[in-house]
Each structure stands twice: as C-alpha cells, then as structure tokens.
Amino acid sequence: MKNSKVLVWSIVVALGGFLFGFDTAVISGAEKAIQHLWDLSAVEHGFTVSIALIGTVLGAMLGGIPADRLGRKTTLFWIAVLYLVSSLGSALATDWYVFIFFRFLGGLGVGASSVAAPMYISEISPAKSRGKMVGLFQFNVVFGILIAYFSNYFMQDMGDNAWRWMLGVQALPSLIFLLAILYVPESPRWLIMKKGDVAQAREILDIIDPQTSEETLFAIMNSNEETKDKPSARLFSAKYKTPVMLAILFAVFNQVSGINAIIYYSPRIFEMTGLGAKAAFLSSAGIGFVNFAFTLLAINFIDRFGRRTLMAIGSVGVIITLGLVARAFFIQDFTGVPVFLFVYIAFFAFSQGAVIWVFISEIFPNEVRANGQALGSFTHWFMAAVIAFSFPIISEYLGGGITFSFFAIMMILQLIFVWRIMPETKGTSLERTDKTMVMH
Numbered sequence: 001m002k003n004s005k006v007l008v009w010s011i012v013v014a015l016g017g018f019l020f021g022f023d024t025a026v027i028s029g030a031e032k033a034i035q036h037l038w039d040l041s042a043v044e045h046g047f048t049v050s051i052a053l054i055g056t057v058l059g060a061m062l063g064g065i066p067a068d069r070l071g072r073k074t075t076l077f078w079i080a081v082l083y084l085v086s087s088l089g090s091a092l093a094t095d096w097y098v099f100i101f102f103r104f105l106g107g108l109g110v111g112a113s114s115v116a117a118p119m120y121i122s123e124i125s126p127a128k129s130r131g132k133m134v135g136l137f138q139f140n141v142v143f144g145i146l147i148a149y150f151s152n153y154f155m156q157d158m159g160d161n162a163w164r165w166m167l168g169v170q171a172l173p174s175l176i177f178l179l180a181i182l183y184v185p186e187s188p189r190w191l192i193m194k195k196g197d198v199a200q201a202r203e204i205l206d207i208i209d210p211q212t213s214e215e216t217l218f219a220i221m222n223s224n225e226e227t228k229d230k231p232s233a234r235l236f237s238a239k240y241k242t243p244v245m246l247a248i249l250f251a252v253f254n255q256v257s258g259i260n261a262i263i264y265y266s267p268r269i270f271e272m273t274g275l276g277a278k279a280a281f282l283s284s285a286g287i288g289f290v291n292f293a294f295t296l297l298a299i300n301f302i303d304r305f306g307r308r309t310l311m312a313i314g315s316v317g318v319i320i321t322l323g324l325v326a327r328a329f330f331i332q333d334f335t336g337v338p339v340f341l342f343v344y345i346a347f348f349a350f351s352q353g354a355v356i357w358v359f360i361s362e363i364f365p366n367e368v369r370a371n372g373q374a375l376g377s378f379t380h381w382f383m384a385a386v387i388a389f390s391f392p393i394i395s396e397y398l399g400g401g402i403t404f405s406f407f408a409i410m411m412i413l414q415l416i417f418v419w420r421i422m423p424e425t426k427g428t429s430l431e432r433t434d435k436t437m438v439m440h
Helices: 002-036 040-062 064-069 073-089 096-124 127-155 162-168 171-183 187-194 198-208 211-227 238-255 259-272 279-305 309-331 337-362 366-420 430-436
Strands: none
Touching: 002 073, 002 096, 002 162, 002 198, 040 064, 040 096, 040 187, 040 366, 064 073, 064 096, 064 162, 064 171, 073 162, 073 171, 096 127, 096 187, 096 198, 096 337, 096 366, 127 162, 127 279, 127 337, 171 259, 187 198, 187 366, 187 430, 198 211, 211 366, 238 259, 238 337, 238 366, 238 430, 259 337, 259 366, 279 309, 279 337, 309 337, 309 366, 337 366
16 A cells, blocks of 8 residues: 555544444443343343444434535544543443443444444545555454454453443543544545635645545546535436445345354354353354454455455355254254354355445445445444344254254345445446446
8 A cells, every 4th residue: 555644544534443343342241231130121221222223224314414524534533522421421331321321322433433434434445455554444344343342351340330440441442543543534435526616635645645636536526516406316216226236135135144143143053053151252252363364354355356356265165154053043053153153154144244334335426425325334233233133032843953044045145236236336436337337
C-alpha cells in the first residue's frame, strides 16, 4: 500500500469494527454475574443478552440517514460517542433498567458502524486496494471479538465487580476512536454529492491517489450531474433493483450459513455432541482465533483473486463441513465434529466473513449508497436475530441433523448464486461499478 495516509484513515475508521466486535462478544463474560446480581428470570436474562442485538438492527436500519445528511465522518464521530457512553454507562449501572438502556445504546453504535464505516472506507480507497481496505473493517470485528474473549478471561477473577471491568474497559478504545476520527477527512464523494464542495473533494482525492484524482473527480461529478435534475433517488425503484437484490441475497446467505448459531451456541452444539466440559474454551478462544486468522488471510487475497473466487472456495468448504456435521448427528457418531466446526469457521471467515461488507459497499451508486448499505446491514442483523432466536428451538424439535442439513442446502443455493448471479467488483472504480449495476 503506497499511500500511508489512506491506510491510516482506514485503520482509524476500522476501529469502529474493533469496537463492534468487542461490544458484541464482551457480554458473554458478564451475563452470568448480571443474572445473579439482579436475580433475572429466564426471559429477562434472554432480553439482557439480546438487547444490544435489537439496538444493532435499529442502528443498521437508520444508519444511512445521518450518513447522508450529516456526512460519513460526523456519523462516525457520534458512533464513537455512543460506544463511549454505552461502555461507561453499562459498567456503572445501578439497576437492570439503566444497564439495559446503555447496552441498547451500544447496539445502536454497532448497527450504525456496520453502515458508515465500510461505506466511508470504500469511498476513500483506491480501486486497486479497496477490498483490502474495507476488509480491515471485518478483520477488526473478529479481532475485537478475540480481544473481548481474552479480556474477559483475564478479568474473571477480579471479584464481584469483575463484570463491570469487563464492560468498562471498552471505554479506552472508544475514547481513542473518538479522538482519532477528528483527524480523518470527509468522504470526497459525499462532499460532491451532498455539499457540492468540489475544491475540498479535489484536495482529498489528490492525497488518495494524485495520478487518478482528476479522472475520479470527473467521474463523481458526472455521476452527480446525471442524478441532480432527476427526482430524489429512491432505493426501491426499478432502476436499482439489481444492487438491492444482490445486497439482500448476500446478507441473507451470510446468516443462513448458520454462522451466528455456531458462534452464539457453540457450547450447546459441543454438548449435543457429548463433549461437555471443555466446550466453553473450544467455542470462544478456539473459534475466535480461527475466525481471526482466516479473515487476515482473506484480506490479503481479496484484491488479488477477487470477491467471487473467495466466495466460490468458501461456499464449497462450508457445504462439505456442514454436511459432515449433519451426517454426524444423523448417525450419532460425533468423532471429528469439533474439527469440522473449526474448518467450517475457517472457510466462512475466508469467504462470506471477509467479503460481505466489501461487496455491499461497492455495488450501490453514489446517490443511494448510504441507504443501500443500510439495507444490506439491516438484512444481515435482522437475519442474525432470527437465526439466534430460532436455532435452539429448531435444533431441539428437529434435531442437529436436519438443522445442519438446512444450513448446508442454503450454502448450495449460495454457490449457485455466486456462480450464476454475483458480479465481480475487484479493481473497478465505484462509478464504473454503478454503470454495470443500474438500469438507465
């Protein structure tokens, strides 16, 4: 990466991904102590764990509005404020209702950052390295999950208030994110499309890549001129049906792979296979590390081999591993199931995990990118909530064999989607991608 400034900006914004991952996973170490402290019923306990996810769905649904009206940078600043307030408020909560409120605020931050951060990075990155740059966001998500697990592990013996430290430590990276975001520039595409500020946009594009800055500036202005005199762009119009369809399908496939069922309920799955005692360590640290390692690998290949190649390799891998897990449940022979699950995580991280935020941030035209990113993110989080809620019920009534067979069949459909429908977006400018996606 020749341009160190773009790399620094991307790393700063991707810190939002680190906080996203940390905030999502950190509750796993605190939930038992919280249940005991406030004597929560099973329903209250479930609500406590899932309240952040509810906030995430809402944050993802509404995140495109401030990103369009206030700007990408300003939205990211307020996301940082949400993370900071949420971590301090949760750690210092005096009763259950206060705790629920602050965890909900953190969820809003997670949802909004899954809209604003990948979109910002895609808009400031040179086309040739855009996959790697946006991939930094997903890399930081899994890094945040891993650090949350280790942080919880080291803080578990800090007495009755250990859970407060687990949640409160997030305030430090939140504060760093909040201060660092002040030093990144606004997206040049937003400056032109929403503010008409060509001079400032040109300055930023010159820093990004002086060799292509004029060409990129002309393409953005041309794209702006084409849409300026037309009625305000509506995402759900025939013109944008291709990117809308791609974003929804991609986000749905991401979740019907069973990824969140396996990450949230891995101890339960390991117990179903009769492993029992060491399940918690295997599921958290082990799965977290494999996820981290293969996301890092994917980031190094995504611009070289392209999005479709990674998706095709990953789809075949998850079909085989899910099929093997389903077979184990049908024949009640669980030898090798933990290995299958680790290999499954590796293939998922190498494909869907790394590609989703890159691909969705690339396929929408400038004028509807914020709302398009919000649609993809909302679909992803809504399906995550559905799968997380329904998995224990379905697996109990239908058994592990049928449940994992369903995930495997969905991944066969995903492979057909990749082969027949999914376009390749590597190395093309966002404006050129617009022209291939949109019906004029």
